[in-house]
Amino acid sequence: MAIVEEVSEEEHTGQPGPRSAGELLRVVQELSKRLALPEDLLPSFLNEDKPGAAEPELRLKLRDLASAALEIYKDHAISVLRQIQSHVGTSAWGGMSLENQATVMLDVTHLYGSDPWTSQDIKRMIDGKHWCNWVTLTEELSLSMDRPAIALHLLTHPIRTWFANPHPMLNPETARAMARPAGGSDAMMDFQDAPSQPWKHAAAWGCHNVLRWSVSQLDAGQVEARIGVILPPTLTLMDDWEPPWRGRGVSVMESWVNQLDEITMKRMGMDRLLLNSLLHTLELHPSPPLPHVLPATLRLIERTTDGANKAEILAEVMQKAIVSGWTYAPSGPEGRGVLVEIAKEVEKMCDVLGTGIARWLKASPTIVPNLLSPLQYPPTPAVALHFKANVSALLYVMRTLRETTRVSRWRGQILDVLGRLWVHLVEREKEDRAVGGDRSDGDDSGFVAELKGLVRSIVVELEKQCPDMRNDELQRMVQLDEGVFGGLIRVSA
Incomplete structure (x- = not known):
């Protein structure tokens, strides 16, 4: 496990600070080098997503083992940054050359991100925003450094x-885009070869x-x-x-x-x-x-972009971000995370396309069947996020298309799948009450209540867009089993 050298607050502040730029350079460079990420934490970052680097289960275990060391490192980094901060803005700092100041900032800005080894507190400290009543590092630097x-x-x-x-x-001289890759069709493969990626x-x-x-x-x-x-x-x-x-x-x-x-x-x-x-x-x-x-x-x-070109590119976004995802998403827990994100992206595209999203109600594969397909299976905590994301996205699509007549053709399929899902939710709710909420699968009854609320909202929206359902499908569902469907239908009956 990573070993991070402990740095005391008094190590550099208990004595008078360096008086010359040369003295300060030695001090701050020594401090900034202590911001280096411990070597045994680097492989998990550099190899975290290489196929074959580790099986998913092993990768998760390695990350769990590294998390404690990373927390220690982050506390250490804040301590070091405070000490660097105590020296910047001084006359000695102002006497340092641009190159030497840049050397310090190079070590500091490795932490300017959202990576596992940093934090929002560290980023804010570097970024120039007030944090914990300290003058931030960048604000201090700006007093005597041309950022x-x-x-x-x-x-x-x-x-x-x-x-x-x-x-x-x-183009290496002008940085302008070239019509064809320099080096031919295999240039990108050669470009991404490991030796060329320092x-x-x-x-x-x-x-x-x-x-x-x-x-x-x-x-x-x-x-x-x-x-x-x-x-x-x-x-x-x-x-x-x-x-x-x-x-x-x-x-x-x-x-x-x-x-x-x-x-x-x-x-x-x-x-x-x-x-x-x-x-x-x-x-x-x-x-x-x-x-x-x-x-x-x-x-x-x-x-x-604008006009027809914009429409073409947005259609390409729909195809690549959403349609191809439904087609090629991996199976299992890994795939569920991908599908949850796709459902969220459907909502974003509704905001962008408006009623234009209707084009993908008839394209293949279409939006509605893909959102409904996973909902045919019993809901469990493992799929709760996926179910909620899909039901929420379906409701969003329906509301986006409220002023059109496009949703009505799907009303039978929507009501069939959501009716079955409702039955599963009611049964699971009964099981939860029977066992007092102590389930072996780690159930949280909150997801059942949330899903039921979303299903009710879809039925209400469906009835608004298809009013004749009140005396047709909805009435027949209540007649079939009022004890089960009464809680679903009565809000719209």
Whole structure:
């Protein structure tokens, strides 16, 4: 297990601080090096998503074992950051060279993210927001450090070294998109070969955080002027073969892309290059999912497309993010997490497309059958999130299409599946009462009540859109078994 060297609060604050830049450099570099992630925690991060690195069960066990050490490390990191903070803003700090200040910030900004080894408290401490009544590290640094200059130094030195291998779809001189990959059809495979990816080596841990912090320090003019050192590493991350790295690349992209105007993006061919990468990521449906990719894609589409082109790309989003996910999602618990995310994405696409979502009521595979299909099985705690996500998405689709007549053709299938689900829920509720809530499967009766509420809402919505159901299907269901269906139908009868 990781061993983190303990650093006392008084180690550097109990004596007068360094008076010269040279003395301070030795002190803060010693401190910043103590922020390095312990070596035995690095493999679990660097290999966490490589196929064959570990079976899912073993991977989970390794993560559990590492979690305690990571908590110790995070406490240690905050202690070290406090001590660095006590030295910045001093006259000695102001006397340090740009390169030396950048060396310290390189070690600090490895922690600027949402990774297992960092926390929101650490990020806020670096990010320039008040936390626990301390003046934050970045605010102190800004007193005696040109942050954009430090950021540019990091972009043009360590980051450029890590990402030295040119991206096949970018002109290495201008960072403009190329029509065909340099090196031919196999260029992307060669590009992703391990020896050409030093940014994945242990020495570059947290490289995406350093990149993200650096670009977040630049204004719009600086981003445009330095796009040649910003776009290549961002796109390298976004096009990686491992989905988690692609997700990290999307987070980096989001930190600078809004600084560029649409004309510049289109002139460089960057808009389509980024969209192609995002669309491919949506099609991968990794486990765990990457929920921030679809919103990022939709924002970029909104900024860079319009008219028929926008409609075509949104249709491509539906196909890759949702339809292909239903077709190719893995089975078992891993697949359920993917399907839960797809159901949430259906709701997001309803907001974007409005009644245009009706197109996918008749396309194959269609929305309604795919949302209903898992609901035919008995509800258990293991599938509770999946059931709730699908029922919620179905209700969202129905409300989106309320002013159309498109839902009525599905009323029989909806009522059939949800009627069966209601029977399962009523039976499970009875079983819970019989055993006093002490079930071997770890049941939480709360999910039953929540699901019942969602099913009732769908029946109410269905009746609003198909009023003749009141004296037809709904009445027959109550007549069939009022004890079971009375609780479902009476709210709309």
